[in-house]
Amino acid sequence: MKRIGLGVFESARAANSNKFALAHPESRHHEYTDLAFWVEMAQLLDDAAFDFLFFADGYGYPIDARGDVLPAAVEGGSFSGLESMTLIPALAHVTQRLGLVFTSPTGLDHPVHTARRLASLDHLTRGRLGWNVVTGSSQDAIALLFGHEQMRAHDDRYARAREYLEMTLELWEGSWDDDGVLADRTRGVYADPGKIHRIDRAGEFYRTSGYLTVEPSPQRTPVIFQAGTSEVGKDFAARYAECVFVKSESLERTAESVADIRERAARYGREPGDIAMFCSASIIAGPDRDEALSWRKSIVDLQTDEGAASQFRALAGIDLMALDPALPLTQRGDDLGEMNQSDVRKYLPRAGERAMTVREILDDLKGAKLGDWTITGDGGDVVDAMEEIVAATDIDGFMLQPSLDIAELRRFVTFVLPVMQSRGHRPEAPSAARTFRAGLSGGDRLKPTHPGASYRRLTAPA
Numbered sequence: 001m002k003r004i005g006l007g008v009f010e011s012a013r014a015a016n017s018n019k020f021a022l023a024h025p026e027s028r029h030h031e032y033t034d035l036a037f038w039v040e041m042a043q044l045l046d047d048a049a050f051d052f053l054f055f056a057d058g059y060g061y062p063i064d065a066r067g068d069v070l071p072a073a074v075e076g077g078s079f080s081g082l083e084s085m086t087l088i089p090a091l092a093h094v095t096q097r098l099g100l101v102f103t104s105p106t107g108l109d110h111p112v113h114t115a116r117r118l119a120s121l122d123h124l125t126r127g128r129l130g131w132n133v134v135t136g137s138s139q140d141a142i143a144l145l146f147g148h149e150q151m152r153a154h155d156d157r158y159a160r161a162r163e164y165l166e167m168t169l170e171l172w173e174g175s176w177d178d179d180g181v182l183a184d185r186t187r188g189v190y191a192d193p194g195k196i197h198r199i200d201r202a203g204e205f206y207r208t209s210g211y212l213t214v215e216p217s218p219q220r221t222p223v224i225f226q227a228g229t230s231e232v233g234k235d236f237a238a239r240y241a242e243c244v245f246v247k248s249e250s251l252e253r254t255a256e257s258v259a260d261i262r263e264r265a266a267r268y269g270r271e272p273g274d275i276a277m278f279c280s281a282s283i284i285a286g287p288d289r290d291e292a293l294s295w296r297k298s299i300v301d302l303q304t305d306e307g308a309a310s311q312f313r314a315l316a317g318i319d320l321m322a323l324d325p326a327l328p329l330t331q332r333g334d335d336l337g338e339m340n341q342s343d344v345r346k347y348l349p350r351a352g353e354r355a356m357t358v359r360e361i362l363d364d365l366k367g368a369k370l371g372d373w374t375i376t377g378d379g380g381d382v383v384d385a386m387e388e389i390v391a392a393t394d395i396d397g398f399m400l401q402p403s404l405d406i407a408e409l410r411r412f413v414t415f416v417l418p419v420m421q422s423r424g425h426r427p428e429a430p431s432a433a434r435t436f437r438a439g440l441s442g443g444d445r446l447k448p449t450h451p452g453a454s455y456r457r458l459t460a461p462a
Contacts, residue, residue, distance in 0.1 A: 004390060004425040005397020005440075007052040007101075008045060008409065009280055012038075012084045014077025016402060020307045021299055022077055026407040033082065035090055041406050042091040045098055048413045049430040051439060052099030052130060053091070054225070054399060055084035059108070060142045062313035067144050073310040085121070092125035099436035101130030101225055107160050108146065111167035111206055118222050119172060119214035127218025127435030127444060130243070132225040135161045158232045163203045165224075165240055166451070170199055172221045173446070174455035175212035191215065197457065221446050223436050229257055230345070238264030239451060241275055242440070245399065248279040248373050249346050251392040258394050270449045276396040276440055279389070281373040283400055284408065285415035289377045295411075296376050299403050303366035311365055316344050320358050328355035373398070379419040386420075 010016055014030050021027045031037040045053055061079050062070045073079040084102045091100055104114065122129040135157035180195035200209045226237040227245035237244045238261050246257050262272035284299075286292030309320040324331055329347055347364075349355040356364070375385045386398065402408035420426040435444045446452045 002390060002425065003396075004386060004420065005276060005278060006050045006426065007054050007099075007278060007397065007399040008041075008050060009054050009056060009399040009401045010041070010405075011056045011081060012087060013079075013081035016405060020077070020304065021302055021403050023302055024299060024404060026404045028407070029077070029405050035087070037406075038087055038091060039094050041409065042095050042098060042100075044406065044409060044413065046095035047430065048417055049427050050098060051397070052101050052436065054101040054130070054132065055087070055103060056132075057081070057084040057103040058105065058134070058142075059145060062310045063144075064319065070310040070313060071306075078310065085117070088121050088129065089124045092128060095128075096433045097128075097430055097439065099128050099130055099223065099439065100125055101132055101223070103132040103134055105134050105142075106164040107135065107157065108142075110208075111164050112171065112208055112210075112212075114164075115168045115171040115212055116214055118168075119212065119217050119220075122217035122219050122222055123214070125436075126433070127437070129217075129219070130223040130225055130436055132227065132245075133161065133165060133240070134227065158228075158236055160205050161236065162239075163205050167201055167203070167206055167208060169221060169452035170201060170455045171208075171212040172216075172455075173452050174457055175199055176216045177457055178216065181215050218435050219437050219444055221452050223440065234261050235264055237261055237275070238270070239268050242437070242446075242450075243276045243278060246277050246279050246395060247346060248281075251389065254279065254389075254395070255393040262394075268451075271447065274441065274447050274449065277394070278397045278399050279373060279393070279395050280401045281375060281386075281398045282403065283373075283375045283382055283398070283412055283416065285377065285379055285382050285411045287378065287415065289381060292376045292378065292381075300366070305362050305366065308362050308365035312361070318344070320362055323358045325359040325362070326357055328357055329361070330355060331358075379415040382416045383419045383423060383425070386425075387423075 012032050014022065014032055016029055022030060028037060042053055062073045064070060069079060085104065088100050088102060091098075104118075106114075118129060118131055175197055177192075177195035177197075179192075181191050182189050184190075196211060198209070198211055201207065223242050224240055225243045225245060226233070226241035227247075228234065228236060229247045234257070244261055246254060246261075248254050249257075258277050261275060261277070265272050265275055284292050284296045286295055306321065313319050318329070318332070323329075328349070329344065347356050347361050373385075373389060375382050377385075389395065389398075400409065400412060417426060421428050431439065437446075438444050441447070
């Protein structure tokens with residue numbers, strides 16, 4: 001049986017994924033500023049042998065045409081939030097195996113900042129760090145927040161991201177030889193100066209000349225995540241990503257995206273199977289189907305048009321409340337924004353298909369579709385559906401997108417995980433401690449076919 005990867009999609013805010021559940025009696029996400037809340041979640045996932053905990057994050061927020069924050073975002077708890085990177089060392093300290101992934105944009109600082117921070121975190125997590133590389137979300141808000149007159153064009157952001165990532169890869173992989181650290185206490189010599197190398201790189205957007213002062217971490221390069229499924233986003237993922245968060249649409253469209261990224265990876269000289277593909281899923285399980293459906297309804301009933309519209313505004317830059325609800329998104333003509341094109345593409349029809357109206361999009365966002373794939377039932381029902389999706393799309397796993405945080409995850413661990421284990425999709429017991437990359441692909445370091453490997457001065461086993 002195929003192994004099915006498991007991650008959890010979270011955000012360090014009062015509302016995860018912009019789902020408004022504060023009034024639900026099982027909700028605890030308002031505790032997001034309490035480290036104990038995240039420790040409890042991380043330890044639950046670690047004990048259940050989940051592959052990773054993924055934090056979505058960003059500086060942006062949904063705004064109106066004047067640049068004012070949308071009230072629904074503030075009221076629902078999707079406005080305020082912590083810098084998720086600050087949680088990583090504490091969660092690593094209380095877990096043994098769990099991969100810890102955080103989101104950080106390119107373009108807001110210099111690649112040297114990112115290279116130093118992430119190398120430090122990979123040390124402190126004992127090699128369990130992942131980096132979700134984004135070019136920016138809610139970019140119109142970010143542009144105003146950081147003093148720019150307007151956001152950069154979508155493809156321009158990716159051009160900058162490529163240069164940004166290449167520089168960080170060279171700093172991580174090329175600054176130190178593998179045997180540069182001696183830690184020779186007898187001679188009092190910590191490192192060999194001849195095995196530390198100056199990086200001189202000048203590009204169109206960034207330049208550096210100097211040394212990375214953090215010695216090689218267990219993975220050197222954190223596991224690279226990417227989530228773009230626009231044309232330029234898929235190309236970026238095929239070139240650099242090790243895990244791709246594929247936008248779930250229909251089974252057919254998702255399968256096409258997966259195949260497309262794998263084919264592009266092969267054209268870049270990579271092994272297509274070296275990229276793990278994940279889709280998000282809202283999975284609510286219970287002791288039986290009726291109880292699970294009732295629990296889901298208790299969440300769906302809390303969602304509103306205004307909340308759903310603010311969610312879409314944050315992701316795609318389009319204010320659904322300002323549009324005619326009886327017409328599709330194409331009522332805007334060619335003006336479909338420069339932000340998250342994946343979220344727009346999901347609601348655009350292909351030839352021969354009927355376009356969803358704005359009313360239907362709002363219902364989809366706030367209703368039964370609490371996640372890209374929505375699965376409800378007892379453990380057997382859920383695993384049956386997961387197997388069907390995996391077989392039809394060739395994805396490698398799911399990122400659970402809980403609306404009700406720990407309570408919802410405990411349901412999955414109680415009712416679904418044992419069925420997955422009995423069918424050979426998940427291990428019966430947690431593995432020994434290892435790096436995040438080793439858990440995904442068997443080796444601590446980037447694969448030799450990854451572009452980052454070209455910067456190595458002394459090759460280590462992959």
